[in-house]
Amino acid sequence: MKNETQSALVARDAAIILLLIWAFMQALLMIWAPADTQTTYLLLLFLMDIAVLCGFMDRVNTGTALAATITCGWVAYKLYSFYAVGETVYLTDYFVTVLPLLGSGAAALFSRSMRHVNAENKLLRRQVDEQVLVDDVTELYNLRAMYRDAQMMTGYCVRNHLPISLMIIQMRYESELRGMLSHSRYIQLRKRLAELVMDSVRVEDKVYCIDEHGTMAILLTSNEANSAYVRSRIIAAVTKEDAFDGILERGTHMDLRFACKEYDEHFGKDMMAFKKAVESELAYDV
Structure with a gap:
């Protein structure tokens, strides 16, 4: 060559x-x-x-x-x-x-x-x-990095009998927000949302941006029941009155959809199937 x-x-x-x-x-x-x-x-x-x-x-x-x-x-x-x-x-x-x-x-x-x-x-x-393992907008690790880390973390947790869950967070009205905001403000929106989510999770939990629509995933070292606390902290952070000052107009709120599922050994090393199982739960968050 x-x-x-x-x-x-x-x-x-x-x-x-x-x-x-x-x-x-x-x-x-x-x-x-x-x-x-x-x-x-x-x-x-x-x-x-x-x-x-x-x-x-x-x-x-x-x-x-x-x-x-x-x-x-x-x-x-x-x-x-x-x-x-x-x-x-x-x-x-x-x-x-x-x-x-x-x-x-x-x-x-x-x-x-x-x-x-x-x-x-x-x-x-x-x-x-x-x-490339980093999303260029949010500077979070991307989907490829999530699959890599998920394989390692699930293997470690199974060996040590520890719980691990995958949470996926999606903007409920992403297409409407994209159409309403200018490109630069939409980029700022994604960055700000990523910052708020990062500030709401523990250090040992890992946050990823898994697509160009701002969808995020979190690998939580906790079971599915305890993930509700993470969800409540994220909702509290994004619903603050000044959370998106300078990006969203007053009166426009950020609404998120959540889905979380605890890892089960029947998934084996198929992290794609694990992610698909979590994504299927998004439809029930109405």
Whole structure:
């Protein structure tokens, strides 16, 4: 992979150098061109530019075919003019023979090298995303981190005969709040809610943000019955009059839905099934 990337970068740099040479030769062509041939050269340059654009747009076959057609047509025309009419062949005429294939070839080389570089960048971005364990808005651990921690914590609690529960908290009118608030205020709302929840739980309990809608999950080192105290503390925190000052208008209240379930050994290591079982309880919090 490293050698392929290095080769692609070398090919990209070589293509840029060839394109600079191509552009320089175009400038020389127009500077040295006799006055009576400048219009012809301008038309040819326009066709060359189309061939080069085809190369940049990943239409390599089209660009190459157009460049080859320009070159063959130009060579045939100049040979006919030279032998049949006796027209003089200028140095600039040789430039026109080389320029179409040089430009389209450089553009195709650049496009192919960038295709490889972009593919590797996408692969690296996907690999980085798969390793990210923190929600970028709330700065809480995300769903992937929750699954990882849940497996470890449930295993520890089962071995030591300790209770562990999963609580999921959801904004009841999330879609309405998203539509009512500006994007920046909605982000502030999610951050503020995360702070209030964090302040309402014990140090040993772990809080996660598990989706882009602000849904949170808490791994509680307590049984399902005692989770009611956590719920009451969170409700008390979010219903304070100044809890969302500067974010929500006066009279707009934050309403949450709660679901909690104690871990049972029949879930085994299937934390996804455990989470789904908790989520199914959200429908009953009306």
